[in-house]
Amino acid sequence: MRRSPDGAAVETSGLSKRYGRTVALEDVALQVPEGSFYVLVGENGAGKSSLLEILMNLERAQSGTATILGLDSVEQGARARAQVGYIPEHHRQLPRWMKCGDLLRHVARYHPAWDEAYADQLVDRFGLKLDRRAGSQSKGEARRLQFALALAHRPPLLLLDEPTDGLDPLIRSRTMSLLVEHLADSPTTVLVSTHRVQELDSLADHIGVLQEGRLVAQMSRDDLLRTVRRYRLEVPEGWQPPPDLRAAEQWRASTGRAMQATLIGEEEVVVARVTASDATVVDTTTLSLEEAAVALLAEAAR
Amino acid sequence: MSGFRHNSAPATRAVLREQIRAVRVENVRIALVVAGLLLFFIGLVVDEVILEGGDFPFHPEHWVLPAMAGLLLPFALWRGEERRGAGFFWSLPVDRRQHALLRVAAGWVWLMVVVAVFVLALLALTLVSGGQILGERTLRLLTLPLETPGGPLPPGGVREVPWTMTPLLWLAPFTGATGAYLVVSTLALGLKRPLRWLAGTFVLMLLIAVTGDFANSRRVAQVPARLLDAVMNGRWGWDALITARTESLKTEGLLPTGESVVVWRALPDLGDWAIATALWIGLGLVAVWLAASRHRENRGA
Numbered sequence: 001m002r003r004s005p006d007g008a009a010v011e012t013s014g015l016s017k018r019y020g021r022t023v024a025l026e027d028v029a030l031q032v033p034e035g036s037f038y039v040l041v042g043e044n045g046a047g048k049s050s051l052l053e054i055l056m057n058l059e060r061a062q063s064g065t066a067t068i069l070g071l072d073s074v075e076q077g078a079r080a081r082a083q084v085g086y087i088p089e090h091h092r093q094l095p096r097w098m099k100c101g102d103l104l105r106h107v108a109r110y111h112p113a114w115d116e117a118y119a120d121q122l123v124d125r126f127g128l129k130l131d132r133r134a135g136s137q138s139k140g141e142a143r144r145l146q147f148a149l150a151l152a153h154r155p156p157l158l159l160l161d162e163p164t165d166g167l168d169p170l171i172r173s174r175t176m177s178l179l180v181e182h183l184a185d186s187p188t189t190v191l192v193s194t195h196r197v198q199e200l201d202s203l204a205d206h207i208g209v210l211q212e213g214r215l216v217a218q219m220s221r222d223d224l225l226r227t228v229r230r231y232r233l234e235v236p237e238g239w240q241p242p243p244d245l246r247a248a249e250q251w252r253a254s255t256g257r258a259m260q261a262t263l264i265g266e267e268e269v270v271v272a273r274v275t276a277s278d279a280t281v282v283d284t285t286t287l288s289l290e291e292a293a294v295a296l297l298a299e300a301a302r
Numbered sequence: 303m304s305g306f307r308h309n310s311a312p313a314t315r316a317v318l319r320e321q322i323r324a325v326r327v328e329n330v331r332i333a334l335v336v337a338g339l340l341l342f343f344i345g346l347v348v349d350e351v352i353l354e355g356g357d358f359p360f361h362p363e364h365w366v367l368p369a370m371a372g373l374l375l376p377f378a379l380w381r382g383e384e385r386r387g388a389g390f391f392w393s394l395p396v397d398r399r400q401h402a403l404l405r406v407a408a409g410w411v412w413l414m415v416v417v418a419v420f421v422l423a424l425l426a427l428t429l430v431s432g433g434q435i436l437g438e439r440t441l442r443l444l445t446l447p448l449e450t451p452g453g454p455l456p457p458g459g460v461r462e463v464p465w466t467m468t469p470l471l472w473l474a475p476f477t478g479a480t481g482a483y484l485v486v487s488t489l490a491l492g493l494k495r496p497l498r499w500l501a502g503t504f505v506l507m508l509l510i511a512v513t514g515d516f517a518n519s520r521r522v523a524q525v526p527a528r529l530l531d532a533v534m535n536g537r538w539g540w541d542a543l544i545t546a547r548t549e550s551l552k553t554e555g556l557l558p559t560g561e562s563v564v565v566w567r568a569l570p571d572l573g574d575w576a577i578a579t580a581l582w583i584g585l586g587l588v589a590v591w592l593a594a595s596r597h598r599e600n601r602g603a
Contacts, residue, residue: 009306017603034306057398058388060603069306077599082311082395093390096382097328106327109320110394113309135382156307187307 008067009034009157009189010055015064017050017213024050025061026213032191034069037183037203040193041293042210048193049089051210052159055191056086069156082111085150089161091142096135100145103134104152111153119152125178139166147175151182160192164199172199179203197290204289211300221289228292229267230285232260233274242277245270248295248302258282262295311395314404321408325379329412332378336371336416340423343367347427357433360424362467362548362570368417368475369544372482376490379409385597386494392597402594406487410480417479421472438466442565448555455555455565465569471546477579478544484586492593542578546570 010032017025025047032038042048053059055066057077066073071080095103104123108114123130126144134145143166150158164172176199182188183203194200207224209217219227228248235257241247246264253259259279263270271281287295312320326333351358383391391405392398428435446459489496507526514523534540535550542550547570555565595601 053388056388056393057599058392060601062603069308071308074600078311078395078397078400079308081393082309083306084395086393088388088390088393093384093388093393095324095328095390098324099327102324102327106320106324107394109316109323110312110396111309112312153309155309 007034008032009036009069010038010067010191012051012055012066013064015051015054015061015066017047017054017059017061023213025054028064028210028213028215030208030215031218032189033206034189035187036206037190037200038192038206038208039197039200039204039289039293040191040208040210041195041197041297042193043297045212046210047213048210049161052086052161052191052193053088055159056081056084083156085153085155085158087143087146087150087158087160087163089165091137091139091146091166094134094137094142094145096133098134099130100128100132100134100137101130103145104130104148107149108152111155113155114153118154119148122148122152122178125174140168140171143167144171144175147178151178154186154188156188158188158190158192160190160194162194163192164194164196197293198288201289207289207293207296209293209296209300211297214300216300217296224292224296225286225289227266228262228264228287228295229270230260230262230287231270231274232258232282232284233279234282235259235279239277239279242273245273245277246299248299262287262291262298264295264299314400317396317401318404318407321404322411325405325408325412329378340420344423344427347431352427352431356431358424358427358431359433359439360428360435360467361439362471362474362545364424365475365478365545366549368420368479369482371416371420372413372479373486375409375413375483376406376486379405379487380490385491397599398601399594399598402491402597403591406484406491406590406594409487410483413479413483414476417475421475436466436469438464441465441569442563443569444553444555444565444567448553448565448567451553451555452562453556455557455563457558460555460565463569468572470572471570471575474544474546474575474579477583481543481579481582481586484583484590488586488589488593491590492596537574538578538581540582542574543582546572546575 008031010030012028012030015025015028015030028047028051030051040048040051050059054061055068055073057073057080060074068080069083071083073080095106098106104119108116108119126148128141128145128148132141134142137145143163147163150160164175167175180203183190190203192200197204205221207217207219207221208215237257239259241251241261248262248264251259251261267284274281347358383389391401394401396404425435440462442460443463444455444459445461446456448455448459489499493499507529511523511526514520514525532539535547536542539550541547551567551570552564553567554562556562
């Protein structure tokens with residue numbers, strides 16, 4: 001596993017969490033470099049939400065440590081949360097009895113760095129209805145409110161758990177544009193868990209893959225796209241793939257004696273192994289971020 | 303540590319101020335209902351007592367109502383809040399235990415406002431109706447035990463004694479409501495399912511009583527009743543906290559004429575009230591602190 005250099009904005013070590021007999025996280029060592037846009041991918045129940053909740057000290061880990069911008073998430077929990085704009089997985093976590101306007105004022109009092117003018121701008125851009133009670137909002141409206149609450153104090157770290165879940169395509173696109181503008185204006189580290197990697201393709205520069213509670217891969221975008229590629233091979237009759245080739249999927253027969261698969265590893269190493277098995281690499285294709293992430297997930301699941 | 307840019311966390315005083323505001327904002331509807339009930343009560347007193355030419359007494363027996371407010375407020379305060387797990391409240395940048403205690407304190411501030419309004423309303427009703435606030439009352443004091451509550455009074459067993467409510471007992475609605483509020487806040491904050499615990503305790507008491515009956519053990523069968531009596535009507539029990547025992551010391555008896563009258567087993571004692579208040583509020587504070595500690599930053603997984 002590749003590690004980022006020192007100065008990680010978010011860092012966990014040996015983090016483990018169980019709910020009864022179910023393992024949510026196991027020995028997770030996350031490294032989110034400062035200023036990066038880190039996308040955490042994984043299947044449902046892989047432990048993504050648990051990881052973010054532990055960082056916020058909303059859940060406690062059985063073992064391990066977590067730091068946010070150098071602050072221990074348990075021992076310095078309050079100060080650590082002051083650095084975070086957090087969007088939880090569920091939109092229902094807002095205080096149901098407060099009107100949106102009151103809720104914005106409420107959260108503002110908790111964040112001395114709250115930018116009133118920016119908050120007004122976000123309210124306007126998200127089309128929030130300030131006189132509506134938070135509990136009577138639709139999922140999409142609640143999500144937009146959560147975005148405004150998370151961004152308006154310009155936190156150095158954003159923890160976003162499935163942030164576009166529940167947003168219709170138009171609002172989703174508008175929200176992503178706002179996020180891009182926010183990142184351009186405010187130096188922010190982002191850790192986002194999502195199923196929709198393609199939405200974040202243009203933003204993501206680091207990726208982590210969680211598989212059944214284990215962080216099976218963690219690398220920069222460049223490393224990912226360089227080391228996870230689709231290969232088309234010309235193979236001899238009766239060819240069997242060598243066991244030291246890390247394939248993310250079943251080999252598929254292409255035309256004639258051609259076969260193709262997504263392989264993981266440095267290109268020169270993969271090519272050397274293919275050649276040593278009497279096959280020839282015809283060409284290689286760079287994958288999209290989502291395809292590469294899915295390939296890593298698939299390989300971890302095999 | 304590193305050279306990371308850090309945003310500052312809010313000051314404790316700012317959080318308390320905001321919690322006081324938030325409790326008001328969140329409970330406007332409930333406050334309107336309470337105000338409506340108070341107006342209804344005042345209307346009832348005006349209609350039933352004052353317009354009939356009577357006077358409205360300013361007695362500690364009325365302090366049960368503020369205590370009821372203290373019992374119910376914690377449920378209003380924490381309703382909809384995910385007290386366990388990843389609730390919104392806990393995601394705010396304040397030490398978790400301190401935050402819980404500040405919310406309890408904010409609720410208490412409003413409770414005291416409600417109680418003050420109630421006491422002032424009673425005072426106004428008493429003054430308007432020509433009643434006495436610190437006037438002397440004549441109480442019938444039992445000097446011999448009453449065989450059966452509500453039964454005939456023992457001959458020569460009752461004497462009339464003057465009793466004046468000391469102004470110190472004006473604190474009772476505030477302290478009583480505070481004690482009640484702390485007890486229920488402990489349940490609301492410390493237990494995941496407080497109503498289940500209450501139901502479970504009730505079932506346990508019932509089981510003890512039934513088991514005692516089956517085993518023909520009167521002592522065991524009466525344990526729940528005795529326990530309840532001690533907690534509610536004991537010298538430093540619940541009633542001592544709420545009404546300075548003006549409820550539990552009262553009973554009814556029949557005069558030789560057949561008229562049913564209120565008689566007192568003993569006179570309310572200021573010392574007992576003070577001890578009960580110190581005991582319930584002291585234990586309540588410790589219990590709330592322990593309940594809030596279940597949410598502390600460095601809690602168990």
